[in-house]
Amino acid sequence: MQKEIAGGVCAPKGFKANGIHCGIRKNKDKKDLALILSEAVCNVACVYTTNLVKGAPILVTQQHVADGHARAVIVNSGNANTCNADGVEIAEKMCALVEQYAGVPAEDVVIASTGVIGQPLPLEPIERGMGALVAGLGANSDAAAEAIMTTDTVKKQAAVSFALGGKECRMGVICKGVGMICPNMATMLMFLTTDAAISSEMLQKAISADVQDSLNMLSVDRDTSTNDTLCIMANGLAGNAPVTEDGEDFAAFCEALHALTSAMCRKLAADGEGATKLIECRVQGARSRQDARLAAKAVINSNLVKAAMFGADANWGRVLCALGYSGAALDPDKVEVCFCSAAGAVKVCENGRGVPFSEETAKAVLSEKEIVIDVLLHDGDFGATGWGCDLTYDYVKINGDYRT
């Protein structure tokens, strides 16, 4: 079992971080450049967006991690460096700046960018900021978490400690959302650090499996971004016997990983653009894991369900409707639906039909900040959980005029 600890990405031994305002964003109060650095070379694994239109930083990162190693991550916010003629060139120059200022070979640098698509990213502010960025490296996960935010309203970071073969290991994370968040990865950036010793192959196996039930079950608006990147770096400084195959240690590692990624999913969903509520859809009794995932995703993706949750309206017919078009194999006549929150629980549908319920209780349940939509399909033994948020006036406002 893992336990929560402080320190974010700097909680594991040997990792430093920092974040500053360098001038990519006009508002001087908004940090826009982050660096994470390990004192030792790390094994590394990444997962990227499935979008055919990929940000230049992803193309560069893919080359840099091809050998399974990395030592630093540089990230800017305010500009996605995507659909630009000079995108790859700029991304490579950013990595070269990390080599110049921090001594990490450019080919060991992971790079990511988030922000507006299709506007050239100027190198000058980054170059000007590198001295201060590197000079301030320390236990500054806070600053790094802040510097990768775009329309995020809260910093997202966490860390846990866990044991591998009797040795205490640590894992930390920072991430950002919050628009273009969708199944199959989104401009979601997530950076995990760990001092556990684990091969890059097992790291890749761990995160590729994990995203199926974490990030790929998260949706703010179904728009799969061009720049999504999840990266995990393991420097081995905890001194455990290296994890190189399946077994108890790998399982413990994956459990710690999922504790962080699922916690981040909840934070990302709750901070979805304009969101006032976290919506968690827990599907049980599905014929297969994939059916459960499809069903949960359809519910949290439905604009109509999302708008109903915003209005605290127990309009469960929209949940049934979403299940029906989800693509999941299910028997509509067996479906049971309950709305739950800190204020209680109310069953609204059984055997695919409405059951009498108190509108007053339902209103109270749905007026909380975290809502669970429990869906029982009574058709098998598989389950899945999806995370989303309500659809609000502010989502429209934020996205109606994002660039200005």
Add this chain to the structure above:
Amino acid sequence: MQKEIAGGVCAPKGFKANGIHCGIRKNKDKKDLALILSEAVCNVACVYTTNLVKGAPILVTQQHVADGHARAVIVNSGNANTCNADGVEIAEKMCALVEQYAGVPAEDVVIASTGVIGQPLPLEPIERGMGALVAGLGANSDAAAEAIMTTDTVKKQAAVSFALGGKECRMGVICKGVGMICPNMATMLMFLTTDAAISSEMLQKAISADVQDSLNMLSVDRDTSTNDTLCIMANGLAGNAPVTEDGEDFAAFCEALHALTSAMCRKLAADGEGATKLIECRVQGARSRQDARLAAKAVINSNLVKAAMFGADANWGRVLCALGYSGAALDPDKVEVCFCSAAGAVKVCENGRGVPFSEETAKAVLSEKEIVIDVLLHDGDFGATGWGCDLTYDYVKINGDYRT
């Protein structure tokens, strides 16, 4: 070539219609019950929602049209008669009322319902209203079009005349949207009448093909409803040589059909819940028809694109992003995008990269009521058009508290 004529579903010979307020809806100013009736038995064909959760009226209609014949359509708004224990029973009783009051055998009645899911539909108001509904049958396409509206703000009807083998034929339509509108049919109800003589097999072939490029290319919110129904009835009173196979006459029939269905798609999209703008995405240069459809649909479905259009923000990166995750085979480096409207046209992207453009011109173009997003993939010879609308505060407002 067809030409526009007046009269809606009553334009073809032998069709009467009416619409009244019977009391399913509380507001007495809102009509809620419609009837369309042909003096002669019709060949009939239907297309329904693909949602696994299907409204009871669909189950009953499927039985009634299994023999290829029908004479009347009864429709109520205000209640979808879906997910109710007695749904099929109530739907059958509604058809029996048509037999009792209008003399059309119940098994020749097509039935549809639209409104809230999961609330029992009371038969009493319908029974009370039948006398007046039937007594008022006449050239009242207007009243019928009004009675099937839910959150629609405008009536949707049209008619055309066209020639088959030298005989003048007519086709009319009424339809309604406007939420739960999505690819693969939506609570979209559309009823077409024609006095052309055409077999039910060819009718089915015509509408099944047509929806691929009409209704299935329409999306307001990606929520595929439980009650979508498209029904066409042909009574043959125009006296043309019956259309029973492919050929010139069938092509002319399909052309008239598509003129009406595509006109309705534009009206449905423009009247999308909360919409202030019609968004038409025209994709050209795709490798296949299906790639073109996927690309066009992804653009009109993107919440981020929709919100940008609401804000008249030329954020073309979101168009590229949607194309990238659309599932369409395309080369991102060849994509060209232009925004067009009555105020002009502005090219914003070429070869997958931004091109300089006047923000002022773009704002003017995007401030119109009808926006075209022209996407040129430069990768093949296929095209498709999708229709959608912007995402607005009012969409959230309407759907945040629909039931009250």
